[in-house]
Amino acid sequence: MRKVGSLIAITCLLFATALGSRAEGVDSSDSSEYLIKAGFIYNFAKLVEWPTSSFAQPDSPIVIGILGEDPFGATLDRIVADKKINGRGFAVKRLKWSKDFKDLKDCNILFVSASEKEHIDSVVDAMKWLPILTIGDAPGFARRGGIMNFTLEDNKVRFEVNVEAAKHADLTISSRLLTLARIVQQVTADGRKSE
Amino acid sequence: MNLKNLSIKRKLMLITMLTSGVAVVLSSAGFLIYDLTSFRHSLSQDLMTQAEIIGYNSAAAMAFKDESAATVTLSALQAKEDIVSAVLYTHDGKIFAQYFHGNAPRPDLPAPPQERGYRFKGSYLEVFRDVTLNGEPVGILFLQSDMRQWNSRAKRYATIFLSFVLISGFFALLVSSKLQKLISGPILHLEDTMRVVSATKSYEVRATKFYGDEIGRLIDGFNTMLSEIQHRDTALHHANDELKTRTLELEGEIVHRKQMQQELLNAKHAAEDANRAKSAFLANMSHELRTPLNAIIGYSEMLEEETQELGKVENVKDLQKIQGAGKHLLSLINDVLDLSKIEAGRMGVHLETFDIAQMMEEMVTTLHPAISKNSNTIRVHLAQDLGTMRADITKVRQILYNLLSNASKFTDHGTISVDVDRSAEGDQDWIRFRIADTGIGITPKQKRNLFQEFTQADVSIARKYGGTGLGLAISYRYVRLMKGRISVESEPGQGSVFTIHLPAKVTTEITEAAQTEKTSDLAAASAEMKADMDTILVIDDDSAVRDLMSRFLTRLGFHVVAAASGEEGLRLAKRINPLVVTLDVIMPDCDGWAVLNKLKADPELADIPVIMVTVVDNESMGFELGASHYLIKPVDRDRLAVLIEKHRVARSSGLTDTKPFPASRGDASPKKGSRGWKETSTKNNRKTTVPIT
């Protein structure tokens, strides 16, 4: 019975993913995509190392900030609810640009929603040297200086990683994650690749 | 194939090889098993580790649902030849990514969830493992290995093991076949030696000792045994040779003995013939002598009666004298014939059972006239328990008659007492007859020769009292014949007491039935010769002669007693009562003639035949003095043997008695003048030497 149920769930999930696969402007009510993304974010946390200064206490939570519109709904909260990574729990914050600037700096992970595409460069600039894992929802985020961003390929959620940016942020990304990601380099506005 | 009967060599080798084989197999097997088992275990650990690595590597892919990445990860397993398949399952058991090695046939994949860990399914090792990302399960990994490493290892081991067993077996064979010689060598040698000994029967052979072990000791023992056998063998041969020699000697002896036996048998036959002739002679003589005498007595009696009637008293007296003389002559003839018979050994003893008291009463009645003639009185005392006795009644009567008539003859106005009683001596009953008188008595000189014939005390007594002089001699001999005893006590002027002891059951060597002569064969003759160990007394001063004689006579089956002097000889003769005495004449202390005299003078020894053996040729004197035979030295041994045997035969055989016996019992009439009743007595104990033939 359970198997059948799982099978149905997976099928639904796949359908959902297939249905919801678009290059841009993903409907925030398409829950399966963001379920996966939420899961990914959680898993990213497993494979990233923050510097010790990021956390005040050993058991200080990993703060996930959602900048801009929240596409996850309760999903992300639900996923990270009782989980712990290395003894750290999670905290989810919803943030608005410029107003919660200070709060932004307290995050360990910052999910930059697609709604903030105009602020992307500012965000990137602000975050550039901070040990915060910036994850953009739309492709190009990493090229523009963010550390990671989601992509959709063949109806599958994928992600890109800007290793340089991670380095700048003093974040160590596990090779295991890197092998699964597409590595991108920052491209300047004029199309030159940064060193 | 009977293992038990294999040769020592094979057995030893078999044992060695089996032992080493078992050791090798067990140790190898032990090792193999241990190794293969631990290898299997390590394989499983290996696979688990492998799973861990794969899991780790594919955790992210699973977490990020990157199937291709996961598949890529799995394909790294290409490098591991033994991993047949690998599958990543999602939580819900769906296959996420899979890998199959090469062209291997796709095995059936198990549907998860299964128990985590490893298991051996069929010929495969399978592992199920959770894939975790940072401790959180993201999926399930399934690895399947075909154990090829283990198989190949096992095969390799099997090969090694087999070859090892073979090689070690081969070496064991080599070594054991060399070493078994230590044991089997000496044993086989021993076996060989034994075979040689029994085949050739030569006991000087010895086995060589190899080592100082138990087999070595066995060989020592074997050798000892052989020397023992050798000794015994030699001894046996010696004994055998001795035996052969002895057998030859004995055979020679036997031949000689057989010859002797034959000779003796011939002598015996001759003697028997002679005896028969003698018996016939006596019988005839007896009859011939008596017949005319009966006529004389009878007619004179008749004439006496007729003359009596006619009243011619003178004639009557003459006739009475004739009668008296005739009767006297008759009794003399009877006595002489009796004695002759006794001397010739022809006097038989005829046994019958009779009542003693009755016989005594008859006797006394018969003698009444004789007793009262001299005005004597007779007193008879018979014991209560006399009962019966078994003896020759005629002879008993004769003896008693003789004694009683003597008693009455030599007693005047006196008393004659008769006592008869029965007593037990040892296991036999004896009857004692005691006749005492108060008569003239007997002088010592007379006593010495009392029981000799013709020796009445002196001529005057003989004239006075009458009698033949033979009565006591005959009585004495009758008593001896019945194996009794007779003795006399007397002092001159004091009367005399004659005592006779007779066995209540007289036995003789010859039974009544054996009155006919038996002709015996050689076997019987030799049996008689050997069984009856008569004694021969050899009197000779020369010890060599004594030795020779006794050996010779012993060989003939006689018991020999030797005396070195006449005195000794006389003493021994009295004691042993020999069958025959051989007497040497020339002897230092008392010469043979004197001894002969003494022998013949002694009533107890008188009738023992004496064979004079001497160098001196004086045959006539010998016979005059009473020797039975006279042999000249050097003695013809065979002749001596024949003579002795003659005497032995003569002594032991009996003869049908032809003299008439007294009338039947119950006859109460007086028995005067009839045969068997002695009116005579030893009147004249005069000593004379008369040759006895």
Place this chain on the structure above:
Amino acid sequence: MPKILLVEDNEMNRDMLSRRLQRKGYSVITAHDGEQGHLLAHSESPDIILMDISLPVMDGWEVTRLLKANGATRHIPIIALTAHALVTDRTKAFEVGCDDYDTKPIEFGRLSEKIDNLLLVRKTS
């Protein structure tokens, strides 16, 4: 006068005995052998027979047996006269049927006593 048959082969003995018997008052017939004795026993019917044993032609035992077997002569007493006096002779005498026996040499007194005894017995039976 009792009649005695005397069977005796010796002439002198026969003569002596018969004369003495006659003098005693018996009538005497004699036979000189067994056969004659047997005949005379039948023909003469004596009162008593004196039978010598050793006889020619037929011995005394045989004659006695015959006479004792025959009804006519059985009753006649027979005294056997024998030179032997063995127990066997005695028993044989009585076995063949003799009434008595006597030994030689004959003691006349003894014999005549025996004769008288037998004659007496016969008379009274």
